[in-house]
Structure formats: structure tokens, C-alpha cells
Amino acid sequence: MKIHRDTQLKQYTTFGVSATADTLVEYSTVEELRAYFAEHPASEGYYMIGGGSNILFSGDYHGTLLHPTSSDIEIVGSDDESFLVRAEAGVVWDDFVLYCIEKGMYGLENLSAIPGTVGASAVQNIGAYGAEAKDFIEKVEVYDPVEDKLFSMSREECRFGYRNSVFKSRTGLIVVAVVYRLSRRFVPNLGYANLKERVSSQGDIDAMSVRETVVKVRAEKLPDPKETGSGGSFFKNPIVDKSVADKLSERYPEMPRYDVGDGVKIPAGWLIDKAGWKGFRQGDAGVYPRQALVLVNYGSATGGEVLELSKRIVADVKEKFGVELSPEIIIL
Ligand code: EPU
Numbered sequence: 001m002k003i004h005r006d007t008q009l010k011q012y013t014t015f016g017v018s019a020t021a022d023t024l025v026e027y028s029t030v031e032e033l034r035a036y037f038a039e040h041p042a043s044e045g046y047y048m049i050g051g052g053s054n055i056l057f058s059g060d061y062h063g064t065l066l067h068p069t070s071s072d073i074e075i076v077g078s079d080d081e082s083f084l085v086r087a088e089a090g091v092v093w094d095d096f097v098l099y100c101i102e103k104g105m106y107g108l109e110n111l112s113a114i115p116g117t118v119g120a121s122a123v124q125n126i127g128a129y130g131a132e133a134k135d136f137i138e139k140v141e142v143y144d145p146v147e148d149k150l151f152s153m154s155r156e157e158c159r160f161g162y163r164n165s166v167f168k169s170r171t172g173l174i175v176v177a178v179v180y181r182l183s184r185r186f187v188p189n190l191g192y193a194n195l196k197e198r199v200s201s202q203g204d205i206d207a208m209s210v211r212e213t214v215v216k217v218r219a220e221k222l223p224d225p226k227e228t229g230s231g232g233s234f235f236k237n238p239i240v241d242k243s244v245a246d247k248l249s250e251r252y253p254e255m256p257r258y259d260v261g262d263g264v265k266i267p268a269g270w271l272i273d274k275a276g277w278k279g280f281r282q283g284d285a286g287v288y289p290r291q292a293l294v295l296v297n298y299g300s301a302t303g304g305e306v307l308e309l310s311k312r313i314v315a316d317v318k319e320k321f322g323v324e325l326s327p328e329i330i331i332l
Contacts, residue, residue: 013052016229042145050117089119105182130192134160229297269293
């Protein structure tokens with residue numbers, strides 16, 4: 001276990017904004033986690049940070065951040081159709097996806113190249129190209145530091161939703177590991193937009209070719225966090241009443257829309273783009289020129305500047321379309 005005081009967080013988040021944390025604790029085992037809480041009761045407060053790819057620090061953080069560096073992946077079960085594979089919270093998500101494809105365990109291909117860790121994959125129910133983590137999660141192993149208890153939660157107990165789970169409200173629970181159920185048989189999931197044409201044009205379709213296509217499509221639309229600071233989609237795609245969507249469709253027949261339950265999901269990227277923000281830049285904070293849903297830090301933007309820009313966008317979209325955007329990013 002390593003305890004850092006007054007640490008610069010720039011390298012701990014993909015946004016790369018400058019901010020310090022009073023305390024940052026790196027731990028690699030549950031024993032270390034327990035040892036930490038034996039000395040520092042949970043009531044003193046803490047917040048989990050994985051790959052830092054979905055967090056914006058709007059200023060210095062006056063508290064304790066816990067950061068797992070656990071990195072084990074283990075096959076813990078199998079039957080004729082599937083494997084159960086357990087990955088610790090600190091495993092880099094895309095390393096896990098690649099490992100599974102290479103071992104002939106399929107399902108996660110469409111989720112290739114998403115920044116972040118395995119722990120966050122469950123908290124956030126990450127999703128892309130027609131797949132979501134919850135489609136494959138068997139159970140999540142958690143630690144409750146208040147009770148000093150380790151236990152497993154089933155998929156149902158995790159209450160997964162669109163970029164959501166029980167862990168977003170019960171922030172005290174710490175994800176220790178996630179057990180995924182993956183298939184022995186590769187079944188391509190190419191329903192999303194033009195993924196099918198893109199994959200087919202590469203020749204034979206296998207899990208690796210799907211992965212490679214997803215990696216390419218993402219690179220075309222989304223900034224590489226190693227080059228440009230960002231947290232991926234800054235906003236959620238809003239779900240509005242059908243009547244609201246119908247009125248907008250009358251005004252903008254070209255507006256993309258997707259029915260979900262009794263509401264309609266409208267791409268936030270389309271709204272922001274239509275409102276004229278795509279490519280906007282003020283100082284080092286901007287709206288990514290190839291995907292309006294993504295706010296970027298071109299170098300030395302502060303978290304406060306990015307947050308300010310996001311608020312201007314929310315207000316403008318509200319005024320122009322009557323739709324309220326909410327952040328997908330966690331702002332601390
Ligand atoms: N659009 C525009 N202008 C833009 C951006 C998008 O008109 O600047 C339109 C597109 O033409 C398309 C629609 O909006 O018709 C949807 O865009 P896209 O397919 O790029 O997907 P998205 O809804 O913007 C979501 C996820 C992404 C995920 C992609 C692919 C959310 C908040 N975002 O983006 O997830 O990679 O689908 O499945 O649900 C993330 O969560 O960080 C993330 C990147």
C-alpha cells in the first residue's frame with residue numbers, strides 16, 4: 001500500500017487537468033484495503049478512482065482517493081457454452097478485453113478500447129456499439145468498509161441501467177473484482193450503425209477483426225487520451241417524452257432518435273452539434289471537432305474552465321431545444 005499526500009492528479013485522470021488530492025491511497029489487495037480501513041474508519045470519507053477516465057476534478061480535492069492497482073485475471077469456471085472469468089478491479093479494461101479474445105472467450109469485442117478499469121466497467125455499466133458490460137456480468141465482488149464485509153452481488157442486485165448501477169448511489173461499496181460470463185462461441189454483434197459494412201470490408205469476420213474495427217472507428221471519432229485530455233462522452237444522451245421528441249422531429253426531420261421504453265433517446269452529440277458548438281474552443285477547453293459530445297482539454301485548461309464550458313452548452317441546448325443535458329462525467 002502506498003499513501004501519497006498532496007498529490008498531483010494530472011496523471012491519474014484522462015482529462016489531464018491540474019488538481020491535487022490531500023491523500024491518495026494505492027492498494028493492490030483486499031488485505032491492504034482492510035488494513036487501511038482498520039486505521040481510517042470509513043466515516044472519515046473516501047472516493048474511488050480507477051482509470052480516472054470518467055472524472056473531472058473542478059478544483060483541488062480535499063479528501064482521500066482510493067486507487068486499486070490489483071491486476072489478476074483468472075478463469076474461475078466453465079461449461080459447454082461459457083467461461084466465467086474473474087478480473088480484479090484494477091485491471092486495465094482493454095487489456096482484459098484483449099486477453100479474453102485471445103483465450104477464445106467472446107462477447108466483449110464491441111467494448112474494445114474503452115479507457116478505464118474493470119472496476120469502473122461495473123460501476124459505470126460501460127457501453128458502446130450495441131453492447132453493455134451488464135450483458136456479460138455474472139456477479140460483482142464488493143467490500144463494504146463500514147461493516148468490514150466482503151460479498152458478491154448478482155447482476156440483478158447491481159441494478160444496471162444506462163451508464164448506471166447501484167454503485168453510483170451506494171458510493172461506499174468498493175468493487176474488488178468483477179466476474180464476467182463469456183461465450184465459447186463467437187457471435188458477431190454488428191447491429192450498430194455501419195459496423196457491419198466496416199467489419200465485412202476487412203474479410204473474414206472473427207472477434208479480433210471486430211475488435212480492430214471498433215478500435216479504428218473509435219480512433220476516428222474520439223480523442224486518444226494520451227494525446228488530448230478528455231473523459232469520452234461528457235453528457236448522457238437525454239431521454240425525453242415522446243411528445244417532446246415529436247415536436248423536435250417536426251422542426252428537425254433529420255434528427256436521429258431511438259425509442260427506449262416509453263421515452264425517446266436523442267443523441268446529445270447531435271443537439272450540441274446543431275447548436276453550433278462543435279469545434280468551439282476557449283483557451284484550452286473545447287468541444288472536440290469530430291464528436292460534439294466530447295469536451296477536451298488541449299493542454300492547460302483547468303477543471304473549472306471545462307466545467308464552465310459544459311454549463312454554457314447545457315444552457316444553450318436548453319434554450320434552443322428545450323432539452324436538459326446532464327453530465328455523464330462525474331464532477332468532483
Ligand atoms: N452526432 C452528430 N454530431 C456529433 C456527434 C454525433 O450529429 O458531433 C450524431 C451522429 O451522427 C449519430 C448520433 O449523433 O447519428 C449518435 O452519435 P454516435 O453514434 O457517435 O454515438 P453517441 O450517442 O454520440 C454513444 C456513447 C459512446 C459510445 C458510442 C458508440 C453515450 C453518452 N455515449 O455516443 O460512449 O462510444 O455511443 O456506441 O451513450 C462514453 O460513454 O464515454 C462513450 C464514448
